[in-house]
Amino acid sequence: MQSAAPTRVARAARAAAAAAPLAASSTAGSLDLPTSSTASSGPARSGPAHSHTAGAPNKKRARQRQDKPRLEGKWLPVLQGRSPRGRGCGHFVYGTPTPSTKIAAFDLDGTVIRPLGGKAFPKSSFDWEFCGPEVVPKLRATYRQGYSLLLISNQASSVPSLASDFRKKLPFVARKIGVPLRAFACFDFDEFRKPAPGMWHAFAERFNGGASIDYSAxxxxxxxAGRPADHADTDRKFALNTGLRFLTPEQFFLGHEADPDWTLWGWHPHAYDHTLPPPPQLADPAAATLGADDAPEVVLLVGPPAVGKTAYAAQLEQEGYLVLRLPRDAAPAALEPALHAALTRPPSSGAPTPRGLIIDASLPTRRARARLLAAVRASAAPVRTRCVVWTACAGGGDGAEQGVRMGSxxxxxxxVELGRHNAVFRLATGAGEGQGEGAAGLTPLREFEAWARCYEVPTLAEGFTTLTPHRFSFSPSQSGGVxxxxxxxxxxxxxxxKAKKTGRVALRGADLLVRPGAVARAEER
Incomplete structure (x- = not known):
């Protein structure tokens, strides 16, 4: 019994000695061999190397964790837009993102994270989870392939707590992702809100270190994405606006094929033809042609906000007309002195006699126009009156070529849809600021709704000498060269x-498969 113990000890010692070289070689190999997650077709990101030896004391592992550099996240100053009262765009950075020619940009809610329990909206800053177990590994692998990660999210809401919860939540999301990234969050309805490309332009022009972006990569x-089950089509439109290749989460994270069953909803800016003429002018048969020595002409501009009335007035002003811009709530009786002074300027003043007067106002109702015409006639000698009315129909007396009747x-x-589009365009580009437009922020939606609700199409029976339909036509010279x-x-x-709620189809993905040439020509136009 006593001789057996030394024998067992000797066998154990020999076994340990034989296993030591194998253990050492396998540990060394684990430090040198790359894993599939680090393989990359592009330039690899550099990062701290970490090794963990089996059986290392807990104290040593704790010391290694302390030595590991920790990424820190912070909210940077808000990006202010052109709206003086806007809440701007939030800008968050995690770690130290390096400039790159390759950008991987992501929507956040519904793409990277979602509320717990399948809820539509989060209840707090902790009510979130990743959309799947594949999300974080895929984001990290994309970063290691040389991409800069960018999160772009709409967060505008009338509930202040939602924006506050988002600001608290994003640092936790970034920490879980665990690689450097940058995020933009639009907290208002302005030029930063998707699908407008304001957040992308801010990043590309100011926060990518001057690196030229490779849009093919x-x-x-x-x-x-505009699919039948999607709540909106905003992300697909945003990709079209920025020139970025678009992928759904299923394509990127799960490797699914592209789904052609999608629809873009709402008003279609590519379908608006700027070359079509307006319907012909209507004239009172009893009215003589206005000559150079005749009484001055008073022109009323009738149309919703942001359709080009101010630009039209500026053109006539260069032809010798005076322009009178009316406040929205101005009483016609209070305007009589200004109208009288404009229409009866004495020769002794030294100023040239104006050809006429342009009244730049919305004037959607017949009652508003009648009160203004009465004030005009009460303040001056007989004048000729012309109404310029903005319309979307074109050609023919009733717009039959377009299938739309003027005033319908x-x-x-x-x-109205054209005006809404123009309002965002002016805010996003600064076009029209020289004429006093676009600098006061986005025209409130309620102004368009109120105008459409009470609009009555003008007629010659209201007392106008002529009625001139006018179609908006884009002019780079009037848009600051944009x-x-x-x-x-x-x-x-x-x-x-959401445009989807209008039920108005602008473009279907299936059309690209059935008639790609026709769609391409429409997009080019």
Missing amino acids: SFYVGDA DEDTREV PLSRWTQWLADAYPG
């Missing part, structure tokens, strides 16, 4: 509400 992932409900809707391609972006969705 960059992409944007979002769940609002459809025509009114088209002109090209037409910027105007044709999907912009009206920056307003509250």
Whole structure:
């Protein structure tokens, strides 16, 4: 019995000695061999190397965790837009993102994270989870392949606590992702709100270190893709506006094929033809042609906000007309002195006699126009009156070529949608600021709704000498040199509400498969 113990000890010693070289070689190999998650077709990101030896004391592992550099996240100053009272765009950075020519941009809610329990909206800053177990590994692998990660999210709400909860939540989300990234969150309805490309332009122009972006390698992932089950089409429109390749979360995270069953909803900026003429002018048969020595002409501009009335007035002002812009709540009786002074300027003043007077106002109702015409006639000698009315129909006396009758409900809707689009375009580009437009922020949605609700199409029976239909036509010279391609972006969705709820189809994904040539020509136009 006593001789057996030394024998067992000797066998154990020999076994340990034989196993030691194998253990050492396997540990060394684990430090040198790359894993599949670190394989990359592009330039690899550098990062701290970490090794863990089996059986290491707890104290040593704790010391290694303390030595590991921790990424820190912080909210940077808010990006202020052109709206003086806007809440701007939140800007968050986690770690130290390095500039890159390759950008992987992601929507956040519904793409990267979602509320717990399948809820539509989160209840607090801790009410969230990743959309799947594959999300974090895929984001980290994308970062290691040389991409800069970018999160872009709409967070505008009338509930202040939602924005506050989002600010608290995002640092936790970034920490779980665990690699450097940058995030933008639009807290208002302005030029930063998707699908308007304001957040993307801010990043590309100011926060990518001057690196030229490779659009063939960059992409944007979002769940609002216009599919039948999607709540909106905003993300797909945003990708079109920015020029980024679009992927759904199922394509990017799960490797699914592209789904052609999608629809873009709402007003279609590419379908608006700027070359079509307006319907012909209507004239009172009893009225003589206005000559150079005749009484001055008073021109009333009738149309919703942001359709080009101010630009039209500026053109006539160069031709010798005076322009009188009326406050929204101005009483016509209070305007009589100003009207009288404008229409009866004495020769002794030294100023040239004006050809006429332009009244730049909305004037949607017959009653408003009648009160103004009465004030005009009470303040001066006989004058000729012309009404310029904005319309979406074109050609023919009643717009038959376009299938829209001037003054119809459809025509009114088209002109209002055009105005909403123009309002976002002006705010996003600064076009029109030199004429006093776009600098006061986004035209409130309630102004468009009120105009459409009470609009009555003008007629000669109201006392006008002539009635001149007018169609908006984009002019780069009147837009600060901004090209037409910027105007044709999907912009009206920056307003509250979802285009899908209008039920109006702008473009179907299936059309790209059935008649790609026709769609391409429409998009180019």
